[in-house]
Amino acid sequence: MASRFFSTKKSHFLATIVVVSAAVIWWTLFSPITPSAAVAKQIGSIGPGRLAEHIKRLTEIGPRDGDNIRATRATIDYISERLRGLGYEPIEEAIQWPGFGGQGHVNLIAEKRGTKYPNQIVELGAHYDTVPMSPGADDNASGVAGVLEAARVLRDLPTERTIRFCFFGLEEKGLIGSRSHVAAFQKTPQREVLGLLNLEMIACRKAWPDSQDAPIRIPIIASLPTTGDFITVVGDFASGPLGNLFEACVNAYVPELNYFSANRIGGYFGDAARSDHSPYWEADLPGIMLTDTAEFRNHNYHQPSDTFESLDLEFAAQVSRATAATMAHWAVLSGSG
Numbered sequence: 001m002a003s004r005f006f007s008t009k010k011s012h013f014l015a016t017i018v019v020v021s022a023a024v025i026w027w028t029l030f031s032p033i034t035p036s037a038a039v040a041k042q043i044g045s046i047g048p049g050r051l052a053e054h055i056k057r058l059t060e061i062g063p064r065d066g067d068n069i070r071a072t073r074a075t076i077d078y079i080s081e082r083l084r085g086l087g088y089e090p091i092e093e094a095i096q097w098p099g100f101g102g103q104g105h106v107n108l109i110a111e112k113r114g115t116k117y118p119n120q121i122v123e124l125g126a127h128y129d130t131v132p133m134s135p136g137a138d139d140n141a142s143g144v145a146g147v148l149e150a151a152r153v154l155r156d157l158p159t160e161r162t163i164r165f166c167f168f169g170l171e172e173k174g175l176i177g178s179r180s181h182v183a184a185f186q187k188t189p190q191r192e193v194l195g196l197l198n199l200e201m202i203a204c205r206k207a208w209p210d211s212q213d214a215p216i217r218i219p220i221i222a223s224l225p226t227t228g229d230f231i232t233v234v235g236d237f238a239s240g241p242l243g244n245l246f247e248a249c250v251n252a253y254v255p256e257l258n259y260f261s262a263n264r265i266g267g268y269f270g271d272a273a274r275s276d277h278s279p280y281w282e283a284d285l286p287g288i289m290l291t292d293t294a295e296f297r298n299h300n301y302h303q304p305s306d307t308f309e310s311l312d313l314e315f316a317a318q319v320s321r322a323t324a325a326t327m328a329h330w331a332v333l334s335g336s337g
C-alpha cells in the first residue's frame with residue numbers, strides 16, 4: 001500500500017516537473033511580449049512614403065562602393081543630414097582594420113540615450129555601401145531607410161537602455177565596417193553593447209509560387225517556403241532570445257507580415273553569416289539578421305537592375321515597423337516596470 005501511495009505522489013511530482021519544464025521551454029522559445037499602445041502609435045506612422053524618399057535619394061547617388069569616395073561621402077552626408085533633422089548628433093567612427101585604416105572610411109553612429117541604463121546599448125544597423133555598378137536599392141538602401149525610420153519613431157519613446165543606430169561602411173569588402181566597430185566597442189567595456197539587429201535587404205517580396213530558392217532545404221529543421229513572401233529571421237543559438245523578441249513583435253504589432261524563423265539554427269549555415277551581424281557572433285554577442293534572402297529571391301542582387309522600381313515598399317514598411325517595435329522592447333520602455 002505504501003509503495004502505491006508513494007508512486008502516485010511520485011507521478012504527480014513528475015507530471016508537475018513536465019508541465020513546468022514545458023512552460024519554461026515554451027516561454028524561452030516564444031517569449032510573448034506585452035504590447036504597448038505608445039509603441040503601436042509610433043510605429044504606425046512608418047509607411048512606404050518616407051522609405052521611398054530615402055531609397056530614391058540614396059540610389060540617385062549611384063553605386064556607393066568603398067572605392068567611390070565621392071558617392072560614399074554623398075551617402076554619409078545624406079544619412080547625417082537626416083539624423084540631424086531628427087535631432088540626433090551623428091558621429092563618424094573611423095574604420096580601422098588591416099588594409100583599411102586612415103583612408104577616411106567611416107561608420108556613422110547615432111544614439112538615443114537610455115533613461116536608466118545609458119551604458120547598456122542595443123544596436124540597430126544596416127550597411128550603406130554597395131558593390132560597384134549596382135545602385136543597391138534593395139542591397140542595402142532598403143536597410144538604411146528602415147534604420148532611419150526606426151530612428152525617427154523611436155526618438156520620442158523613452159527607453160531605459162540606450163539605442164544606437166549604426167550605418168556600416170565597407171560591408172561589401174568583407175564586413176570591414178562592422179568588424180572595426182565591434183573591435184572598437186570591445187575596448188570600452190564600461191559601455192556594454194548587448195547585440196545587433198541587422199537589416200540586410202528588406203524590400204523584395206514575391207508572392208507567387210516557386211519564387212523562393214534556398215541554399216539548402218532540410219525538412220522540418222530548415223526548409224524555406226517556396227513562395228518568397230516572408231522576411232527571414234536569422235540568428236545563431238546565442239541570439240535566440242533576440243530573434244524571439246522580433247518574432248513576438250511581429251505577432252503583436254504587424255501580424256500581416258510573414259516571417260520564416262531561422263532563429264538559433266542560422267549559425268550552422270555559411271550563407272547566414274554573410275552580413276554585419278557575423279562579427280557579433282564571433283564576439284559571442286547576439287546578432288539577428290532580417291533579410292529577404294538576397295539572391296535566393298532577388299535576381300537583381302548585386303546587379304545594375306537592383307533599382308527603386310523593383311522594390312515592394314509595403315513589405316519594407318512592415319519589416320521596419322516590427323524592427324522599431326523590437327528595438328523599443330529590447331531597450332525596455334521607461335516606466336514599464
Ligand SMILES: [Zn+2]
Pocket residue numbers: 127139140171200201
Ligand atoms: Zn548587403
